[in-house]
Amino acid sequence: MSAPAISASGLGKQYADNAPFALHKLNLTINEGEIYGFLGPNGAGKTTTIRLLLNFIQPTTGTAKILGRDIVKDSVDIKTSVGYIAGDISLYPKMTGQQFLTYMAQLQPIKKPAYLRDLIKRFNVNTKVKIRDLSSGNRQKIAILQAFMHQPKVLILDEPTSGLDPLMQEQFYQLVKEQKKHGACIFVSSHNLAEVQKMCDRVGFIRDGRLISEQSINEVADTAAATFDITFVDKAPAAELRKIKGAKVTTHTPSHLTVYLRGDLSPLFKILASHRVASISQREINLEEEFLRFYRGSRR
Amino acid sequence: MRPLIKWTLWERRWSTLWWIIGVVAFISINMVFYPTIRDQASEFEKTFSQLSEGTKALLSDTGEFFSPVGYLSSQIFYLMMPMLLGILAIGAGASLIGKEEREGTIELILSRPVPRGRLLASKAIAGVLILLTVGIIGTMATAIWGALVDIDVGFGYIVLAGLASVLMALCFGAIAFAITTLGRGARAASIGGAVFIALGGYILVSLAGSVDWLKWPAKAFPFDYYHPAEILTGTYNWANMLFIVGVVVVCTIISWLAFRRRDISAS
Numbered sequence: 001m002s003a004p005a006i007s008a009s010g011l012g013k014q015y016a017d018n019a020p021f022a023l024h025k026l027n028l029t030i031n032e033g034e035i036y037g038f039l040g041p042n043g044a045g046k047t048t049t050i051r052l053l054l055n056f057i058q059p060t061t062g063t064a065k066i067l068g069r070d071i072v073k074d075s076v077d078i079k080t081s082v083g084y085i086a087g088d089i090s091l092y093p094k095m096t097g098q099q100f101l102t103y104m105a106q107l108q109p110i111k112k113p114a115y116l117r118d119l120i121k122r123f124n125v126n127t128k129v130k131i132r133d134l135s136s137g138n139r140q141k142i143a144i145l146q147a148f149m150h151q152p153k154v155l156i157l158d159e160p161t162s163g164l165d166p167l168m169q170e171q172f173y174q175l176v177k178e179q180k181k182h183g184a185c186i187f188v189s190s191h192n193l194a195e196v197q198k199m200c201d202r203v204g205f206i207r208d209g210r211l212i213s214e215q216s217i218n219e220v221a222d223t224a225a226a227t228f229d230i231t232f233v234d235k236a237p238a239a240e241l242r243k244i245k246g247a248k249v250t251t252h253t254p255s256h257l258t259v260y261l262r263g264d265l266s267p268l269f270k271i272l273a274s275h276r277v278a279s280i281s282q283r284e285i286n287l288e289e290e291f292l293r294f295y296r297g298s299r300r
Numbered sequence: 301m302r303p304l305i306k307w308t309l310w311e312r313r314w315s316t317l318w319w320i321i322g323v324v325a326f327i328s329i330n331m332v333f334y335p336t337i338r339d340q341a342s343e344f345e346k347t348f349s350q351l352s353e354g355t356k357a358l359l360s361d362t363g364e365f366f367s368p369v370g371y372l373s374s375q376i377f378y379l380m381m382p383m384l385l386g387i388l389a390i391g392a393g394a395s396l397i398g399k400e401e402r403e404g405t406i407e408l409i410l411s412r413p414v415p416r417g418r419l420l421a422s423k424a425i426a427g428v429l430i431l432l433t434v435g436i437i438g439t440m441a442t443a444i445w446g447a448l449v450d451i452d453v454g455f456g457y458i459v460l461a462g463l464a465s466v467l468m469a470l471c472f473g474a475i476a477f478a479i480t481t482l483g484r485g486a487r488a489a490s491i492g493g494a495v496f497i498a499l500g501g502y503i504l505v506s507l508a509g510s511v512d513w514l515k516w517p518a519k520a521f522p523f524d525y526y527h528p529a530e531i532l533t534g535t536y537n538w539a540n541m542l543f544i545v546g547v548v549v550v551c552t553i554i555s556w557l558a559f560r561r562r563d564i565s566a567s
Contacts, residue, residue, distance in 0.1 A: 015563075047566065054411055057563040076415050084411035090404035094311060106303035108412040146408070 003068030005185030006030040010062030013048050022048045024209040035186040037200035045209040046189045083147035087158035097127035097142050104146045116149045136163040157188040173198050225262040227283040233276035304422035323438040330375040331445035341366035358506045368451040369532045377528035381465035386498045389473025394490040396423040398480040416560050435466035461531045471522045471544045472498040474551035481559040
């Protein structure tokens with residue numbers, strides 16, 4: 001059996017002698033062809049983990065391997081097989097997109113130039129414009145291109161769709177799926193449940209430097225609560241809705257309310273079917289909130 | 301290594317051009333007045349003779365200002381060239397790695413199969429090339445002006461004095477570079493530290509000629525080993541340059557030891 005694409009054993013980081021561990025004894029195994037979502041609030045240790053894996057910072061405890069090679073000793077070799085997008089990425093503002101991609105390709109030769117041309121076309125990137133003159137979305141597209149253009153076996157992505165419009169986000173999810181099909185392992189840090197649901201096979205949640213839980217994405221979605229904003233033509237049936245098991249209802253106006261519901265949604269729709277509904281919209285579920293809610297509950 | 305050097309030079313191409321223009325302009329301004337000053341040397345001598353020894357030492361390493369060697373040394377090679385090139389070198393030394401780290405672009409490079417030592421060496425080579433370009437053009441401008449205004453100093457000596465001033469500046473740049481590679485806290489101190497050694501050394505060494513007790517502390521500063529007037533007359537003991545070369549070598553070793561394993565700061 002081949003080695004996991006990414007593995008960590010007791011990996012920890014303490015930035016100063018008396019400081020708390022920013023990452024505490026992380027144990028992790030991610031296989032080839034797997035997309036792993038890494039979630040947690042700001043300062044939880046997500047970026048520290050990513051920076052350790054890429055050997056930008058040195059571990060205080062433990063070890064980690066990428067494609068069976070040690071992240072410290074074999075750091076340079078590993079990077080022949082890794083693509084990386086930093087959160088809040090910085091590019092070279094004076095270069096055009098083309099110059100930047102040429103520079104990056106000179107540092108890490110690409111296998112198929114045609115693949116890069118295809119990516120440029122798919123993401124509709126104007127590579128002739130100076131990076132400083134590009135919108136944040138277009139800069140993010142260039143960041144995606146530089147990470148994927150050499151078709152790496154492992155992709156480490158920190159908020160990869162930040163700033164992208166929905167069309168380009170879809171294009172990105174498609175790209176990720178294609179890489180997964182080719183056996184690439186993708187480690188992605190994100191805040192967005194819809195994105196994680198679309199992309200990931202498994203999710204790990206980190207808080208205060210500790211990996212609290214790992215679950216498959218289906219398990220997470222099953223336990224996540226849905227939030228609906230509903231406006232009725234007449235008075236809202238708030239009392240009726242409050243009777244649904246697991247529901248929380250917040251009334252904004254006599255005809256407008258928000259229902260927060262975990263689990264089976266059919267009782268909600270049965271009630272709605274018997275009333276005149278003017279509009280209904282589902283809010284994006286924040287996976288971190290779900291986890292936080294869950295784990296706060298479990299700690300009590 | 302080549303792409304790292306090439307793109308670093310590309311990024312700094314316009315600032316390098318402006319440095320060349322600035323240095324050549326400074327040299328030209330100083331050199332163009334030589335015939336006038338030479339013709340009125342006796343009157344200037346009277347004025348300068350009233351200056352204290354300490355003040356004279358700050359302006360020249362010979363105390364002589366109006367002979368060809370005295371003029372070239374006091375106006376170009378003793379202070380102006382090493383200081384101008386020193387500013388360039390300190391700025392580059394503090395920013396070649398420091399700017400990439402501050403702006404987060406270093407992560408783009410280190411996320412690729414680039415060993416840290418190679419990155420460091422490439423940046424250092426790019427810095428040396430920039431400094432050499434500006435220094436050589438400045439030296440050539442001095443030599444050409446020297447011929448135009450009839451300064452009777454050999455071309456070879458002018459070139460050697462120019463290279464010595466480049467080496468002095470490189471020494472200050474290497475100090476800034478080494479301090480920067482120590483990490484985020486040190487990065488802020490890199491320019492201050494290097495300027496202290498450059499400017500403080502210049503003042504200390506200049507005053508050491510008239511203040512006896514400063515002679516020993518002055519020996520710790522590179523300026524003490526730099527005597528352009530002696531280079532211009534062919535009497536310089538080149539073993540002195542070993543101290544300056546030694547500082548560059550030590551700074552290079554410190555940079556490598558510090559940078560190869562340290563944490564890269566988050567942007």
